[in-house]
Amino acid sequence: MTMENPVATWSSKPPSEDDRRAAQLERTSRERQRQALDLQRENILSQRTSNPSRRAALEAALAQIESQIQALG
Secondary structure, eight states: OOSSOGGGGSSSSOOOHHHHHHHHHHHHHHHHHHHHHHHHHHHHHHOOOOOHHHHHHHHHHHHHHHHHHHHHO
16 A cells, blocks of 8 residues: 555545544544553552552553553554
8 A cells, every 4th residue: 555546545435524533533532542541550650569469469450551552552
């Protein structure tokens, strides 16, 4: 796929306004999810504890959040 011919990416006609709006809503939703996950990640990283059980729980939560961030792309 080349940038010189963007029309080649359309199947038979350009995307409709509804299609563009839906795509924008999807991008906005993913960005909000990413921001929320980043905030959760920062919160976990900022917590300090000497309790081994609490530390293990924080590490598990961090791993889960990081996998969700990767899944968003």
